[in-house]
Amino acid sequence: MLLEQFINGMTLGSIYAIVALGFTLVFGVLGIINMAHGEIFMVGAFVGVMTTGVLGWPLWLAFVASIVVTSILGYLLETFTLRPLRGKRGVSHLAPLISTIGVSILLENLSHHLFGAGNKPFRTEFAEMSIEIGSLTIYIVQIVIFVISIILMIGLSIWLSKTKAGKALRATAENLETASILGVDTKKIITLTVIIASAMGGIAGILVGMAFNSVSPQMGLAIGLKGLAIIILGGMGNVKGAMVGGLILGLSETFLVAYGDSGYRDAIAFIMIIVILLLRPQGIFGSKIAEGR
Amino acid sequence: MLKLTNVQTFYGQIQALKGIDLEVPEGQIITLLGANGAGKSTTMKTIAGLLKPKKGSIEFLGENVTGLRPDQLLRKGIALVPEGRAILSSMTVLENLEMGAYHRKDKGVKEDIENVMQRFPILFERQTQLAGTLSGGQQQMLAIARALLSKPKLLLLDEPSMGLAPLIVSEIFAIIKEIKETGTTVLLVEQNAKQALKIADFGYVMETGKIIIEGKSADLLTDSRIVEAYLGRKSTKVQEEVQDEGISASKQV
Numbered sequence: 447m448l449l450e451q452f453i454n455g456m457t458l459g460s461i462y463a464i465v466a467l468g469f470t471l472v473f474g475v476l477g478i479i480n481m482a483h484g485e486i487f488m489v490g491a492f493v494g495v496m497t498t499g500v501l502g503w504p505l506w507l508a509f510v511a512s513i514v515v516t517s518i519l520g521y522l523l524e525t526f527t528l529r530p531l532r533g534k535r536g537v538s539h540l541a542p543l544i545s546t547i548g549v550s551i552l553l554e555n556l557s558h559h560l561f562g563a564g565n566k567p568f569r570t571e572f573a574e575m576s577i578e579i580g581s582l583t584i585y586i587v588q589i590v591i592f593v594i595s596i597i598l599m600i601g602l603s604i605w606l607s608k609t610k611a612g613k614a615l616r617a618t619a620e621n622l623e624t625a626s627i628l629g630v631d632t633k634k635i636i637t638l639t640v641i642i643a644s645a646m647g648g649i650a651g652i653l654v655g656m657a658f659n660s661v662s663p664q665m666g667l668a669i670g671l672k673g674l675a676i677i678i679l680g681g682m683g684n685v686k687g688a689m690v691g692g693l694i695l696g697l698s699e700t701f702l703v704a705y706g707d708s709g710y711r712d713a714i715a716f717i718m719i720i721v722i723l724l725l726r727p728q729g730i731f732g733s734k735i736a737e738g739r
Numbered sequence: 740m741l742k743l744t745n746v747q748t749f750y751g752q753i754q755a756l757k758g759i760d761l762e763v764p765e766g767q768i769i770t771l772l773g774a775n776g777a778g779k780s781t782t783m784k785t786i787a788g789l790l791k792p793k794k795g796s797i798e799f800l801g802e803n804v805t806g807l808r809p810d811q812l813l814r815k816g817i818a819l820v821p822e823g824r825a826i827l828s829s830m831t832v833l834e835n836l837e838m839g840a841y842h843r844k845d846k847g848v849k850e851d852i853e854n855v856m857q858r859f860p861i862l863f864e865r866q867t868q869l870a871g872t873l874s875g876g877q878q879q880m881l882a883i884a885r886a887l888l889s890k891p892k893l894l895l896l897d898e899p900s901m902g903l904a905p906l907i908v909s910e911i912f913a914i915i916k917e918i919k920e921t922g923t924t925v926l927l928v929e930q931n932a933k934q935a936l937k938i939a940d941f942g943y944v945m946e947t948g949k950i951i952i953e954g955k956s957a958d959l960l961t962d963s964r965i966v967e968a969y970l971g972r973k974s975t976k977v978q979e980e981v982q983d984e985g986i987s988a989s990k991q992v
């Protein structure tokens with residue numbers, strides 16, 4: 447049924463968008479791909495599983511816990527693995543990328559060690575609940591996911607365009623030196639950006655856990671690569687591009703599974719990268735000229 | 740107000756400033772001249788905190804500010820309009836102005852922005868447009884207006900007339916004089932040596948990382964070394980012109 451698939455696609459896509467926003471914020475400000483973002487997302491998902499499943503906490507508290515844990519991870523990531531490499535002479539510009547890859551491996555192995563390799567179910571009190579409108583079945587989980595994602599996207603957009611800190615972030619993303627001579631403490635803004643991006647990853651982790659009712663230490667890599675595909679699709683560092691790109695990927699995956707060959711589901715993201723790089727290398731919303739950094 | 744003592748700045752192994760001694764007294768316009776690559780921008784960036792000097796000290800309002808970050812120096816009252824303007828092109832004109840007042844917490848920001856837009860009507864007209872769509876001259880106005888919104892005590896202007904048509908250049912120089920009259924001290928880097936010296940009280944000339952000449956603007960305007968190297972005319976003619984324009988300027992006032 448078309449409408450049902452559309453809702454499925456939008457739900458999935460809105461989660462992808464949140465993941466991609468985390469990538470794009472960090473890329474915008476630091477000009478690097480944070481390869482640890484997928485694993486921070488995975489940790490967020492496990493915090494959700496542990497707090498709701500083992501500790502029996504309500505879902506909202508699981509979100510809070512996940513935000514707190516992933517924010518701390520973001521802070522540590524910036525302070526210990528990114529900042530020491532910044533602005534130093536003789537440090538390759540690839541160094542922070544490698545550094546985030548190191549963190550991603552560390553986090554994946556750590557959760558392997560702590561939680562085992564297998565999938566963990568993610569139970570929510572309303573996992574099976576659904577509403578029927580005519581022949582249309584919508585699960586409550588889907589509505590929850592979609593609403594949270596949309597609120598997050600709108601909230602972030604307003605924060606970026608209206609608040610002082612949001613404007614400082616955009617100024618820093620456009621030009622670090624310029625922002626600093628305008629009085630922006632760019633070190634603080636960068637830290638804040640990595641923290642916000644990580645917290646969004648944590649939220650997305652719980653959302654994915656809810657959507658698929660399953661969490662595993664390997665989930666970070668898959669979703670990380672998709673997030674990467676989305677920001678290439680939407681334009682690196684572009685907030686609107688991450689949102690639209692996420693929705694496009696979610697919809698196309700869902701429709702492929704429903705009407706085509708589900709075996710190619712995970713290939714879609716990468717087919718998209720190839721096509722977009724051939725047709726519009728700057729991405730859908732990216733500007734023609736590469737940003738000079 | 741500002742005092743540089745033996746300031747030495749490096750780009751890696753390359754020494755760009757080889758011991759700069761320079762003073763900017765409060766309420767004046769001081770100009771820094773020199774050929775391309777002399778180290779003028781490096782001096783400005785070092786004062787603004789974008790570059791850290793390896794040796795020497797910078798004193799501002801009697802306080803040692805050597806090695807402070809740009810945002811800390813801005814809070815102390817030093818604002819830089821860098822070479823090439825550094826407009827935030829993906830933000831609107833209004834947002835650029837707001838960023839100028841970023842560190843301020845007083846209630847007067849909105850009013851100051853309105854005043855600035857009154858002074859530069861083009862910024863009012865284009866306030867919702869992306870700053871990147873402005874022309875070069877308009878961007879320079881925006882950059883200066885933005886820096887003024889931080890309410891600086893010392894304004895550093897790095898080649899504000901670069902790449903602009905003569906008419907706009909005159910306007911920029913008129914604005915710089917206005918800025919001085921409102922009580923803001925100005926350190927001005929210029930290629931346009933003659934016009935800079937005409938509005939400045941005192942001038943320094945740099946060559947390969949060193950100050951080679953310094954003196955009162957009126958003296959520098961007739962200094963044969965400067966006339967040959969930067970003014971490109973015979974000294975007598977310049978002298979006449981200075982006198983002429985001095986008279987016309989005093990008439991205007």
Ligand SMILES: Nc1ncnc2c1ncn2[C@@H]1O[C@H](COP(=O)(O)OP(=O)(O)OP(=O)(O)O)[C@@H](O)[C@H]1O
Binds near residue numbers: 755773774776777782
């Ligand atoms: N980022 C950099 N890395 C290495 N060397 C630099 C850098 N920036 C400037 N230099 C060198 O430092 C010296 C001084 O440069 P600076 O930009 O201060 O000159 P300037 O007087 O402002 O010149 P212009 O009139 O062209 O603006 C030059 O020799 C320049 O090549």
Ligand SMILES: [Mg+2]
Binds near residue numbers: 780781897
């Ligand atoms: Mg220069």
